[in-house]
Structure formats: C-alpha cells, structure tokens
Amino acid sequence: MLFDVESFSKKAPPFLKWAGGKGKLIEQIDYYLPIELKLGKISQYVEPFVGGGAVLFHIAQNYHVERFLICDFNEELILVYRTVQQDVDSLVKKLAKIESQYFQLSWEGQKKFFYEVRSQFNASHSTTDFTKFSADWIERAAQFIFLNRTCFNGLFRVNSKSEFNVPFGRYKKPKICFKDNLFQISKILQATEIRYGDFTSCEDGIDSESFVYFDPPYRPISQTSSFTQFSKSDFDDDSQIRLASFFQKLDQKGAKLMLSNSDPKNTNPRDRFFEHAYAGYHIECVKANRMINSDAQKRGKINELLIMNYSQL
Ligand SMILES: C[S@@+](CC[C@H](N)C(=O)[O-])C[C@H]1O[C@@H](n2cnc3c(N)ncnc32)[C@H](O)[C@@H]1O
Secondary structure (H helix, E strand, O other): OOOOHHHHOOOOOOOOOOOOOOHHHHHHHHHOOOHHHHOOOOOEEEEOOOOOOHHHHHHHHHOOOOEEEEEEOOHHHHHHHHHHHHOHHHHHHHHHHHHHHHHOOOHHHHHHHHHHHHHHHHHOOOOOOOOOOOHHHHHHHHHHHHHHHHEHHHOOOEOOOOOEOOOEOOOOOOOOOOHHHHHHHHHHHOOEEEEEOOHHHHHHHOOOOEEEEEOOOOOOOOOOOOOOOOOOOOOOHHHHHHHHHHHHHHHHHOOEEEEEEEOHHHOOOOOOHHHHHOOOOEEEEEEEEOOOOOOHHHOOEEEEEEEEOOOOO
16 A cells, blocks of 8 residues: 555645545545556546545645546535635635634634624625636635634535525634645645536546546435535435446546445445446445534444445456
8 A cells, every 4th residue: 555644644634624524534545546546647636526625635745646627516615715726825814814813702702703704704695706716705715714614513504595504613722724734735726627516517627547536425324314415406316326327427438436425234234226326336345434424423433435447456
C-alpha cells in the first residue's frame, strides 16, 4: 500500500463539515484507488458529488494529477468553492474578522450572532446571482463557512423556501478561519473546473484518462436514517439506478470508476440492491465510522460498499 497515515496530517483537510464526508474512510478508499492513479498515469480526477471534498483534497495532495473536475447539486457549496478559487485572500480576511468578532462575545452573544448571520444569509438568497462571481460572493461564502462551522453537526438543510434552518450548535471554540488550509485548497482549485448541477453534467468532461469517484447521498440504511436530503434533490432508488446506468456509460468510455454507498445488508442481509444495480463490477465491503446519523445509537461501525470497474490484482 502506498498510503502513509503520518503524511496526511500535514496536508490540508476539508474546511467544511459535510454529511457523509469521507474523512474517516480515506484509508480504505486510498487502498482501492486504481493502480494507474498511483503510477501517475491518470490525467484527470472527477468527483460528481463533491460535498466537503475529502477525497478530492486527498488525491490532489498525494498523487500526481494534472486537472480536476468537480460537481455538486448544492448551489451554495459550489459558490463557496468558486470563491475559494477566485479570491481566497478576501475570503480569508472576511473570515478572520468574523472569527475575532465571534470569540469576543459571551455564549449568549455568540448564539445571537449566529442567528443574525443566518437571517442575513437567508435574506440575500433571492438577490444572489449564483452564476457570476462578484464581491457579494465573498460575504456569502464567509457566512456559509461560519454557519457550517457553528451550526448543529455542520448539517446543511433548507426549508421549502430555500432558507437554511439548522440551529446553533454547542461548540466551545469552533475553528472558523482555516487560513493556511484555504490557501492550499485554493491552489488545488486553480487546476479545477467547478460545475453546479446533476452528476450527469460531468459526462462531456470524462475520458479514458479520467478517474471518477462517486459519493452519492447514501441509500438509507434504515427507516430512521434518511440522510439522503442534502439540498433540494431527493436521491431515491430511481436516482441510484440512474447513477448505475451513468456508471456503465462511463465504463464504456474507458474511465476508471469507483463508487461508495452504504451496505443495505447492515439492516437487511437479503437486500441485494447494489449487487443487481452493479452486476459484473467489483464490489468490496469496508468498515466505516458513520458520523452523521439521526439515531445516536447507530453511530458505531457499519459496512460500506466500494464498487469499482477495475480490480486491484
Ligand atoms: C455523501 S455527499 C458527498 C460527501 C463527500 N464525498 C465528502 O467527503 O464530503 C453527497 C453530495 O451529493 C450532492 N448531490 C445530491 N444530489 C446530487 C445530484 N443529483 N447530482 C450531484 N450532486 C448531488 C449533495 O449536495 C452532497 O454534497
């Protein structure tokens, strides 16, 4: 295995908390990365469900890849990545200011500050042009990062009016301004094309020299863990099947592919959903610490699937 745990701690980790974030699964994912990537023979890394970007940042800082293509259906998240890409200096200044203001406040004051920022963030949603970079993006991206670091569990949830409605989290000293980290990530994003939209919108950018890692919203492992609603999209079984067809299509293009999801056998040993959807592909079962679950009792080790169109042998 080419993986060295020690070296990872010196590299920039994700700056956002993200439901389903792959930070805890990175060792297992690394182990199963295609040999072509490890040998520097992959020219492009693609992540169509980028979320907090744990795998993107890991690959960018440990392997030699010329360019990156990322996508997500969450327009606020995409605005943040594009801001880090286009004007990280202004963003870091704004975050440092928010951080110092926040830490000077009492506990009650911090809570009030959080709800004020949340109201401002929601009030400016309708007037934000998500398609064109402007100075307004700096403010919005800083508000998003602040809310992400200080809200309950770092969740991103919006109501039917697209208003962010996650309550204040109880953190003693949350890290808000990741200065060095953001600069390092901004460098990675200089070589990255950032798209907003459905995972299929990456198709035209993928060729036989690409490695694609798919981390879609989980297929719920039980009735009580429906953490499939990340933004407005509801990723149901039809979407999982649509994704499996897309996987097949990219396989025919010659790209190397890996996909992760929860193992339905965690709760129903007879559920063969992924074996059917990905028949003929290589499926590995790995152990994961699932961090975000509606049921605190179920935060232990559960099985996750890694599905690949290549074999490690
Ligand atoms: C499990 S998370 C990815 C987590 C990421 N790997 C990480 O380490 O943080 C799934 C992501 O898919 C996005 N998403 C949901 N539906 C989508 C769709 N149809 N197309 C693209 N992205 C989608 C969500 O906004 C969310 O960020």
